[in-house]
Amino acid sequence: MTQTVTRRQLFRSLAGQAALRRPPGAVDEARFMEICDGCGECIAACAAETGVLKADRGGAPVVDFASGHCVFCGACVRACGTGALTGAEGVEAGEVTFPWHMEISQERCMEFSGITCRLCESACEERAIRFRPMAGHVTRAWIEAQECSGCGECLPRCPNRAIAIIEKPRGGASRENAA
Numbered sequence: 639m640t641q642t643v644t645r646r647q648l649f650r651s652l653a654g655q656a657a658l659r660r661p662p663g664a665v666d667e668a669r670f671m672e673i674c675d676g677c678g679e680c681i682a683a684c685a686a687e688t689g690v691l692k693a694d695r696g697g698a699p700v701v702d703f704a705s706g707h708c709v710f711c712g713a714c715v716r717a718c719g720t721g722a723l724t725g726a727e728g729v730e731a732g733e734v735t736f737p738w739h740m741e742i743s744q745e746r747c748m749e750f751s752g753i754t755c756r757l758c759e760s761a762c763e764e765r766a767i768r769f770r771p772m773a774g775h776v777t778r779a780w781i782e783a784q785e786c787s788g789c790g791e792c793l794p795r796c797p798n799r800a801i802a803i804i805e806k807p808r809g810g811a812s813r814e815n816a817a
């Protein structure tokens with residue numbers, strides 16, 4: 639699939655879209671907008687894996703955890719011919735990463751209200767999700783940030799939207815975005 643998008647169209651496609659999340663290995667957003675031509679090759683490559691990449695209105699790829707999760711296969715990186723997805727260390731070896739991890743909101747987690755759930759737990763191959771019984775027959779759930787790959791598999795499992803995407807600090811505090 640070939641689709642050419644001008645830089646102006648790409649900027650327009652991004653307007654009003656908060657917290658856009660690009661594929662793993664994406665260069666910084668300003669540079670990305672300069673060099674991604676919206677060809678869709680990465681999206682097609684991901685469709686054969688998990689389908690977590692979708693096109694924004696300008697045809698550029700965004701991560702959509704409602705559609706799937708990332709298995710860090712690197713297919714999107716290898717499919718990109720412009721260099722827009724070569725921003726992560728080790729990316730040539732397919733060792734791609736995301737600049738975020740997940741966090742559980744105690745206010746929204748049903749375990750903290752005394753309701754047995756734990757639907758997220760079995761989704762996590764990294765075993766990054768932890769539970770600890772507390773006084774009052776409630777359970778605190780949390781995600782070990784250092785062990786979370788950001789793959790997104792837990793996100794759609796939560797029936798109460800208790801899991802949020804937290805951007806990793808870049809020389810400052812973490813910034814929370816709604817999942």
Ligand code: SF4
Pocket residue numbers: 661662683684687688689690691707708709710711712713714715734
């Ligand atoms: S690394 Fe694989 S699963 Fe993840 S976004 Fe790229 S193609 Fe999709």
Ligand code: SF4
Pocket residue numbers: 740761762763764765766767781785786787788789790791792793
């Ligand atoms: S994003 Fe992936 S690694 Fe992180 S807690 Fe969820 S399932 Fe586990």
Ligand code: SF4
Pocket residue numbers: 742746747748749755756757758759779795796797798799800801
């Ligand atoms: S799936 Fe959601 S509500 Fe259930 S235990 Fe996990 S974070 Fe809590």
